[in-house]
Amino acid sequence: xxxLFVGRADSPVLAYLRExxxxxxxxxxxxxxxxxxxxxxxxxxxxxxxHRISARLLARFPGRxxxxxxxxxxxxxxxxxxxxxxxxxxxxxVTIHHMDAGIDTGDIIVQKELRFAGDETLRSAxxxxxxxxxxxxxxxxxxxxxxxxxxxxxxxxxxYHFSADRNAVVHxxxxxWDTPVSALTAPAQPGVLTPxxxxxxxxxxxxxxxxxxxxxxxxxxxxxxxxxxxxxxxGEDCDRPWRPCQDQ
Numbered sequence: 001x002x003x004l005f006v007g008r009a010d011s012p013v014l015a016y017l018r019e020x021x022x023x024x025x026x027x028x029x030x031x032x033x034x035x036x037x038x039x040x041x042x043x044x045x046x047x048x049x050x051h052r053i054s055a056r057l058l059a060r061f062p063g064r065x066x067x068x069x070x071x072x073x074x075x076x077x078x079x080x081x082x083x084x085x086x087x088x089x090x091x092x093x094v095t096i097h098h099m100d101a102g103i104d105t106g107d108i109i110v111q112k113e114l115r116f117a118g119d120e121t122l123r124s125a126x127x128x129x130x131x132x133x134x135x136x137x138x139x140x141x142x143x144x145x146x147x148x149x150x151x152x153x154x155x156x157x158x159x160y161h162f163s164a165d166r167n168a169v170v171h172x173x174x175x176x177w178d179t180p181v182s183a184l185t186a187p188a189q190p191g192v193l194t195p196x197x198x199x200x201x202x203x204x205x206x207x208x209x210x211x212x213x214x215x216x217x218x219x220x221x222x223x224x225x226x227x228x229x230x231x232x233x234x235g236e237d238c239d240r241p242w243r244p245c246q247d248q
Contacts, residue, residue, distance in 0.1 A: 004041035007048040055101035065099040070129040074158025077104035082126045086184040094133035107151030118182040
């Protein structure tokens, strides 16, 4: 398989792909359909890529273009996901998703929710999220490359930020990226259970500067087929977790 990686040259995801795949090309520059690396590639992997990829180019990779994002989608799409997850008090985690024409809007392949103590800094939180994201990719790439991770649509709601949005909260970064997350965490607001919620494992509210959506309950992604279980308003139950990748 020919894999085209887009993102930083020092990405551990790129290093991993070079270990397990025979043919890996990479670039951090803007992609064009005429690029010979695009024409030769069978699969597109994005991690920390700073450019938007057009729908026409993505059409060359139906079901074969994935992005690694350091937030628990649909929360904190776009820029500075780690920062906004603390400022807005939204759920925190990492997600691997299929790419579409939107920004961080494609179907979710797999994601993992994370919790952070108050003594974390933005820097340490970012590094932990990256480590979890890379591990999640390494665990699932063998099935992703075989097309055995179909994904599921993102729940409604969530949040999105542009890079310019950081200007509204830069005064909170008193120690830059070494600022303790406790100095950024939004005050608690009353929460509501969304229709997408499944197994409730905690309670985090969204509020404060930059918040754009209603508060919600934090959930674990446990499904039975396409049904939401354990905590779903319907009361349906299931004795096994939803598994996006089928190794068979």
